Amino acid sequence: MRANLTERPAPPRTGGRDVLIVAQDTVETDLLTTTLGLAGYRVTGTAATGAEGIERLTRGRFDLVVWDATLPDLRDVARGRRIAPEERPPLLYLITCEYLHTLLPVLGRGRDDYVTRPVRTTEVLARAQLLLRGPHPSGDRGAAEYADLVLDDATCQARRGTRPLGLTPAEYRLLRHLLANAERVLSKEQISRYVWGEFRASDAIEKLVSRLRHKVDREEPALIHTHRGFGYWLGHARG
Structure with missing residues (x-):
């Protein structure tokens, strides 16, 4: 389905899912609480420390947890040392790009995901919606897909089809961001802050997009496109 860039996306149908937010930054917690509430979620618990978050998880029932990955006790809750993996809800981690490598070892297949800081509310809602859909029908619970990508x-x-893409970390983060926002144009600033956590010059972004496009679009149809003067988007070409 082609997105109309002049229309605002409709909020997800959440069915009133209960969310726990575990984050030290009260401003970030307030932003997430407001954003999730407007989208139809119920933020029924908050915590400012890892220990408090684990305590709330053991005492209450939640459908999703938004967890600050810089807090201690991360590996305990992710690996089920205090809560059995099958008994805990999916985790959506908050982390900065430079610390992403510390998070990857605790990511579970399909049950957990992450967004990078500075937090973008549209991405939080998109990743939350995907986590709450449950396992992918194909059984590949750790995968996000668009066409054969x-x-x-x-x-x-x-991979594209059966061909591995062999992406660098920056290329992977860029492709992930484009895929999470498929059919939507992302500005250079949005891309820069997601990939590197800071704004970088236009030529650095253009070179990164060019390298990624060379790896992804060897087959037809091309999936990565330029909207001149606005940015880049992933999807099928618009007629």
Whole structure:
């Protein structure tokens, strides 16, 4: 389906899912609480420390947890040392790009995901919606897909059809961001802050997009496109 860039996306149908937010930054917690509430979720618990978050998980029932990955006790809750993996809800981690490598070892296949800081509310809603859909019908629970393009966050690998893409970390983050926002144009600033956590010059972004396009679009149809003067988007070409 082609997105109309002049229309605002409709909020997801959440069915009133209960969310726990575990984050030290009260401003970030307030932003997430407001954003999720407006989208139809119920933020029924908050915590400012990892220990408090684990305590709330053991005492209450939640459908999703938004967890600050810089807090201690991360590996305990992710690996089920205090809560059995099958008994805990999916985790959506908050982390900065430079610390992403510390998070990858605890990501579970399909049950967990992450967004990078600075937090973008549209991405939080998109990732939350995907986590709450449950396992992918194909059984590949760690994968995100568009057409024949597949990204696996559990291994940080991507392929188009059966061909591995062999992406660098920056290329993988860029492709992941484009895929999470498929059919939507992302500005250079949005891309820069997601990939590197800071704004970088236009030529650095253009070179990164060019390298990624060379790896992804060897087959037809091309999936990565330029909207001149606005940015880049992933999807099928618009007629």
